[in-house]
Amino acid sequence: MNYDMWILGLIAGLMGIFTSYILYLSRTAENPLRKIITYILLAMMNGMLLGPAIYLSGVITISLEDAVVISAGLMAIEIIYPLILFVRSIEQEDIEVRISIPVIIFLTLLNEFLMSLDFNSIILSKTIFTIYGTSIVALISQTVSSFWFIFPMALEMGLTAIFTIRKGEKVAFIFIIFQSLVMFFTPTAIPQSTWISISVFAGGAVMTALLIFIFESLYRESYVNKNFSRYLLQILLIYGLMMIGVMIFQYESSVLIVSIAVLLEMIVYINAILRKNYFSGKGKVYWLANKEWSTLFLMDVFIAEFAMGATFDFQYYGTSFFINSLHLAVFSGSIINMITEFFYNTVVFVGGITGSSWFLIMMGFEMGSLVVFKIMKTRELENKIRLGLMIGAYGIYSILIPSFLVTNSRIYPFIGWSMGIGTAGGLAPALIIPMLLTYVISGSLSLLFGARQLCSVFCTAPLMYQGTFYDSMKKFNRTTPTAKKLSTGGERNLIYRVVSFTIYISLAVAALFSFLYHYHILNYEIYGTDPLFFMYIIIFDIMWYAVFLTMPYFGNYGCINTGYCHWGNFNRFVGKYGLFKLKVKDPSQCVTCKTKDCALACPVGLSSQPGSFISQGQFKNSRCVGVGDCVEACPYENIFFYDVRNFLKEKVMKKE
Template sequence: MSLTPLDEAILWAIAVSTAYITAVLAKKLTEAEGMMQFGYSFFLLTVLAGMPAAALGYLYVPNFIGAFWAVWINMGFMAVGLIPMIYGFMLGLSDYSGANRYAKIRLGSWPWVRWSVIFLIILNEFMMGWAFLLVNGAPLVTGQFTLVRALEGFGSIVSSSWFVFSMAIEMGVSLFLFRKSFPRTPFFILVLQALIMMLTPTAIENSAWQEAAIYGSSIAMTVLFIILFDYLYKNNRLNAGFSNYIVALVGIYGLMMGGLFAWEITGDTVVFSVAILSEMFLYFGMIIRDKRFSLGGSRHWLLQPWWAFGIILTTFVSEFFMGGVLDLQIEGVNAFWGSINFASVSGGLLSRLSALAYNFLIGFSAVTGSEWFLIMMGLEMGTLVALKIRVAREFETKVRLALLMVAYAGYSVILPFFIIPSSELPRIPWVGWSMGIGSSAALAPAFFVGIAGTYLVSGSLSFLFGARQLCSVVCTAPLMYQGTFYDSMKTFNRTSRLGRKLLTSRMSGIYKVTLTAVWVSMIAASVLSYLNSVGMVHVSVFGVDTTQFMYAFYFNFLWYIIFISIPFVGTYGCVTTGMCHWGTFNQFVSRFGFFRLKVKDREVCRQCPTKDCAKACPVGLTDMPGHFIAKGEFRSSKCCGVGDCVTACPYGNMYMYDVRHWIRERLGRPLNEGMLQVQKVGVSTRPSVRSPEGRSINARLDDEKVA
């Protein structure tokens, strides 16, 4: 049956009022002082839930018997609702002193009571959405019952406007009622949760709404992550409730985005609906608490690698699917998904397994290499870098951070994907060749000059200014590693087992093996690609050129695996493991060029009690103070010129040296490095020059551990 606008308006009036009343009841239940107070509100909540349940009974059997069942269903709900009141009354009768007429109970102190209230709230909205969809003529779970049909029905209800909009209103009203109970950060996170619920793309079958909702929810989710990460950067101690909530929230958003991705491709809403329901439980679990929300606590998240890993992994999953959803929405499902060169899974077991592994890798790489994924990552990571610019002390560091943001946008996102059509990319080698190799096409003779030019230009810059021109500016990796939140995780370089093996400027066994394997595989892939392009062999990986495949494997897959493993590998894993051939090429050249770190006074380093430069290095080059004391300078092929060590030195004793200094020295006009006077340190002298950035979480953490 189709509804008139008036019918629809009446249904929406019912939905909105129910959402409002439910939110008010939730507040009353949370603040109930005794069992009887609690019982009244609980009874009203069950009456509210009983109404759509009864309506459903009648809608499925629209006759006298259905009406009979509707009455009984309603009475059943009311009977359950009376239990707390009867219990409270009985307790009151047995309290002969009369001093405590009704047993005192705090809702939140009994978790099962709290969860049953949350369950009732969500059940109420679910049944109302179900009933309203039936009234609208939706064929929900009619005919023979099967699990598939039940799941489809579940997905249709939860992803419908009746459910999500009502829930969003309920979230908003309850948050308004509880607004004074939350500190600022959790309050904003809850506001964004309500907003994301309102911006559910599946709610309205209209392409304009779907598009607007996908953009809107992606932006809201990105803002939520930024707020969260900024909070974590500034507060390293959390209580159990808040830290569990954060992990659960980001995990649910990962599931939600995965569900949306599946919905874009298949039209199925089950996974998405499971995520929505989980989010509801989490949200109301947070709102309805016995103790008011408190921040701070004894858990130091930087000392919990698995917790940190959970946060990075779930954030990555959310952003991965968010980028994928945007790709599908903007480019179209057929254009994007259909363009991926999936292999058919057939043949023997080995063929099937390799085809499956290949399909996973190529599908994964298609998203991580796509412009919208990079844009989403860039927006989030770029904001964290912008926050770091605010606290950076040296002007040069600010400029470098600004440059890397510009480079990320220009070199990695805007130029290759938006301005230059991909068909033209091979003609512009510097832009088209990411990581110094033909990533957009096979290695054909026509590209040799371009590739050689790429190596020459980049190598020359590294010789003159150090590998920082690449690893701290031009590459996309520094944007991801150098934002406040991710940078604060450099403490894992020294606390994780693998990270410790990769510390210092020495080349560990892992480094040598990885470096060799990467270079051998890249050269082999390039040779095969070349021979293939001139028709001497016919080799490909399921039809994909070998260099393109290796590029996808290393930079669209393995790089991200290393990135999300920061708590076990440390930061700048691409440098410390030697997995990046392009980075190692430039770092090797840099080692023999002009770039190095110098100190103004070796004696200051000898007496320095903090060695903050070593603690601040995101690559884990902890041996630099020893080099400063011995030689007054430090050169390492792993040093990629981030400069955090310079910022962290409490005596302003360090500076970076490159070809500019060399030229001025030859001209007899040495550069005046840093306006700060080096402060001599004695045994009892504390450093007076403090770096807000360098001595943030990591140095404090080290001090705490020492204490």
């Protein structure tokens, strides 16, 4: 059996190389004669594999000699079609060009499918329908998701990229090399627990690296080739589907969705690779000027990230254990009950993933890498230190301590209650004091260092907002009407008032119900979940991502500009009476400054700094969270942060 595996593996590898070269020939063919050759080669491979498939199907009994004859006959028949196309192309070449690409895609996938079908039957020493039964869907999905289809396709993807787009299309080439690695680590390829575990985490790591590469490439270029922009959106959406398929595979061993995703990916890929100059053609998408494309891109990325985070959770905790830990409602009763149960289950499941440690770990590596890139570009030492503290706080304070070091973080102020009321649960008697102390600790820090202690260090949001790619989206604050209104209107804006008021009322009502429930005054819970904690899941584990993904419409740091984050609002209110402010060394420098870069750089849209610096020598605003982009942007290095450290230093100097 091992000998057979090596022989078949060698054949599969050679066929993968051969197919890659055929696709290369098809892409570079400049006349009908060269195109006809690619048709004939694909048809010959197709016919060669069809005979054994009939022989191994078990439907009819034929000898090996008969299988060879059938293969030869099929090859002869299939060659007729490209010959007809060749004759027609002499008179009407356009017809041939339009038809050729779909046919090549079909024949290429059919060849891989037949090879997988034949080799699986040979290795298992069973007829095809004995393996898969009579279900055509099962036959196709099991064949496409197997070792003999996945690995050759990954090989072909990498080789065709090397053959066809290695020169002159660098971003697309690197993207496709990553893509081939993601394909290689498809968990369904080898249905063994060790491979599944390795492939889930290795494939996730490769996909994370791929996203980091795309983010940084977009940031550096500020535009993307029009065709590649379309390709990028399609592949990312397919990755989301594939990760959902892997989730289902982990839960109930169904490979149908994975197979659909693999086929869609190969169709999109082969279609692109066959078109000469596809990735280097004319036309560009300037994503910072195209809010529709940018929003679609962010949503595609999030779908893939969400499903990938779920596969991590399923693999690490075990699918059944993780699902059971969510305490999902059982569908029963009237239609109204089933609708509410569906809503509850959706909220708990989505929130359970986005709030899970493995999802945050993945996001930490991805977003943290972009912050590291920003640190490398940052001029001011204090900004470098703050960005480093922000990464450290995310890893230690948001993940390591509450998830892996402290067994019951809820009883510890400021650790379990990272986002104030609702974070760690309801208003149970034992949790009220830790929760109140969290407000005292965080409020005290805001008095001393400003709200930046939360909004630029301890909160998970700044890590996601301040990396190179996402930070550049603050340009939408000036160009999108709604974002401009939110960033310039501040607390006076109607949207801000409505959103913040709604959040406060919702949490207050949920807190009241939670309090009454835990004190046995009112027996009210939501399918076993505390109402306050359920409201927190909706606000911070679901709706926050809606705000984040719509940055092109609502602007960078939407959590501040919309009044959406009650925890940030509290700290910014307290910080207003504290020591933190921005100061300038020389106000007269601001008078002569022509660019006013400090105002343009602000990620929350504050624009009154120059006037305040000139008239008062300082700037203080409750929406300023000390990101430091204004300090960095000042061409004269005139702006600096002022907080408790400067205050104490001044007191010491006066005494001396």
